[in-house]
Amino acid sequence: MVTWQYHHYDKGMNKRMGHGKSGRMYTPVLAVGMILALLLSASCSGNSSPSAAGDAGTSAPGGKPESKPPDNKQPDGKPQEPLEIQMTARLFEEVPNMDNAYWKEFMKRTNTKLNIEWIPDGDYTTKLNLILASGSIPEVLVINNLKHPPVVNAVKNGAFWDLTPFLGDFSKYPNLKNFSAPEAWVTSRILGKNYVIPKNRPQLSGGPKIRKDWLDKLGIPMPQTLDEYRSALKKIVDADIDGNGKKDTIGLVSKASLFTGSAGGFGDAFGMGKPTFNQEGGLIYETLTPQYAELVAWLRDLYADGILAKEFSVMKPTQAVELFEAGKAASLVNESFRWDYIFMGNIKKVQPEAIVDTVPPLQGPGGYAVRYSTGVDGAFLISKKVPEEKVKRILDFLELTNSKEYYDFTVNGIEGVHFNKVNGEIVLTDQHKKEVGSTSPWQPIALYYDKYGKLTTPAAPKEYNDAKIKQVEAQGYFQKGIISPFSVIDSPTWLATWPKFQQEWTSMSVKAIVGQISLDDYKAYVKKVNDDPNIKKAYQEFAKDYKETFGK
Template identity: 50%
Template sequence: MLSNQRWKKRANLSVTVSWLLAVMVSGCSATNNVVQDSGSGSADKDKPAQAAPNAGKPLELQIFGGLYNEMPDMNNAYWTEFQKRMNVKLDANWVPSGDVITKLDLVLASGDIPEIIAYPNQGLTASMINAVRNGAFWDLTPFLGDMSQYPNLKNNTPPNWTKYLSVDGKIYGLPRSRSLIDSSINIRKDWLDKLGLAVPTTIEEYQNALKQIVNGDPDGNGKKDTMGLIGINEGTSSFAAAFGAFAPNYDSDGGLIWHQLTNPYTDMVGWFRQLYQEGSLPKEFMAMKRTQMEEAIGTGKAATYIRSTRYHYDFEMQAKKVQPDAKVIALPPLKGPGGYAADLSTGVNGGIYISKKVPEAKVKQMLKYFDETASQEMTDFGYSGVEGVHYKLVNGEKVPTELSIKEVNTTSLGASVLAYVKWGKVDNPGAPKEYNADKRNQVAEYEKVGVYNIFTWLISDTWLKTWTKHSTEWESMMTKAIVGQISMDEYKAYVNKLNNSPEFKQAYKEFAQAYSYYK
């Protein structure tokens, strides 16, 4: 294994070279959807510190994880206290979230795998599955056993997490515990009020609201320059749920069709085409990077940008700097033709994988460490930080400090399993209690009507080999259909051709077989 900083430098160099080659060859690149996460909780400085899982010398841990905020100083107040409580010394390589999958693929290909991979997505990429099957990571099944030695992993984590983190029936990852309610469709409530529009409750009403916003002048600058929905290259899941793409869709042979190639998903593509024609999708929608989309919503130039609900407060505070009356709300689950616009997380937002290069004795130490991070005490600390530093108690309520916003965030959760927190991706640690309570009310129905994307955990060997050959072309065809470069009939014919090819037919049979185990 590469020592300390060396593996970071090699990974950074590799991704730079790979990126330049990719640009030279294709002229473009697509990033994977990285689900964002965070939440809020509580901690109390006066409570006795938890016994560190490793006595004596601090346990040194090398971790590769996603960066969702500013690059943290690992010697800041939060990380200093975290490492002290857990008696560990972290050597962390935080990779910007938009690049983490690309860089991880390069790390896996190099064979120089750090001790711990904090994998950020619910579903594994083909390269990650292949690495698991090729012995790059420890099979944790015999270590965990009945989990009697790991009470926090057994009792505090999301139900069925072992199912979502298994490959070929063996457990390879530990859960990155997050809440079921994650993303929600947000909108500028003050703009709706200005235009005399009610809060949308259906997909049709939402479409009409966007049309009114982009054709009106809600920001009062005298121009029709407001964008409607941005970022569908990241945030289609809510809409896919509304159109019924996450319900099991079978072909004539009983195969389970990949959700993006179902008729309901194609109907959603047609709906995006309507939004584009009406000006509710900006012309540059597929080319916009995450930073550009965040800037658009945060500077009051766009109505909707779908991210974890906890980000609404940040978007609103940023927009208030230029538009003091800005108010961002989460829409209720919009009724669509095939369901509601509410997709749920499995409660397992990716997994923590241990490199097979780690000695067995250290694996056992790591498991004790991760079990302790799933305690309620460490979870509360993870979401709140240190009393007097990251929050102050005022009339029994925790009021975050300015330092909390900088140090206690999504990235600060990246070295832990954590206990399940129902509102973890809804509450914003920097928001007032009343704001978070209102946000909870806005999304309270999501858990009742929301659905899961079953393909986040189903595995088909044939699909892993086949889809990589077609995914870029499919995305291009979808984009052409949305912007009108091809007709919807041409797009449907293309999808039908894929679905009827022998390789896809075989993959769908394998998906159906895999799904039968989980019913």
């Protein structure tokens, strides 16, 4: 059982479900690096993960789908016009052609016309800030971080509908109730109310990817600890592993911002997510704890060893992936296990012997490198400019598509076009890659919750997916992962205060990692931040919410 910092997940969440506090906010708190606009846009949630987010897969939990065809008739019996929705969406691949066979069928089945502005994930936060600042908000706005201050401020200012009265007891929305992530409707609240429709994602992402063929070539066993991981990467970068005579292989690149501490789960290996209190009894934010300083020291060692990419602080997610797929990097921090197979196939085009695997939960001095999320990765907000009757139709659309039926459709596409059944197994066609892709179909919908969604991929044979699930289960990923309390608790003072320090803190973290300042200088800076009166006030608020939420 995954724990909430030594409390069972069900125990803590059931307490909150049964004894919720009116007007409280139970939404994720995420640190976002802001040293540059690029870095700001690269550090998405977190919890994410990353990442990235947007992953799903082929294996889904049991449960009878409750989807039903949309009611396409008006009260007078005449056909109802398609629901036209103006929406933003995060883009993790090529911009999809909304006129292709898949999207035409999707809109036909849902009786919709989707007008989507696709925004690259690496640029999403920057674009989101511009949208909120301008007031030119689409009918449905996707957010990638529920605690992002501009988002919370826009909610406070009445820019979006409070959906709590619409949802009621969820009797009209059984799919959204039953097929969302555990406690998603609690952990996604803003200002204590359901302003958003949460986007569901598997709670378990994955550890760093590694070139197992290179480990085998050098006779290095699969790393089990942070020290072994560092040692293995050092041996790879010191060897002419790709045979080009230059010894120019990069040890580690990251698709997610390493400053969140959750990327790769590295911070949790130092105990970053474990509750840490100051002398006044305030709960210190996780990236300002002594444990996080240990993470900075470890990254500093990786940088000094020539393992960590020199441009790590400003590297875009796409650049990190490109380096790994080109066979230029030994390890990549990415958001899910399912990409092992996809990355391996792409690398094989340039290095046919490539084998990509995810490292086991790496043990560190304070825990394991595993970050377990709430299962909510971003959300939909509906603009207050949308008429009430249209809000109801949008909710009906999200209810309809939050089912196993639509989940399977978004994964596989149309039978005979995007997949065929061979001996009872689904085999994807070349048309699938062109028209369905890997992640785009999941962006306009809340997505049926799948525990194993980030472990499997429709691109891989069933045997590979089954083996991946067994491997991850055997490695103890589900047991060793923890959920940081900062994924749930909040502090109004923190939201107002932290943005004033965020950019400087990120800059100081970079300087400490690259050796421009000493670790003592970095720790002295962190102490100065922690001694700020407003930060101390925020820590008291965190502690109060932690005690009320978890009973400790």
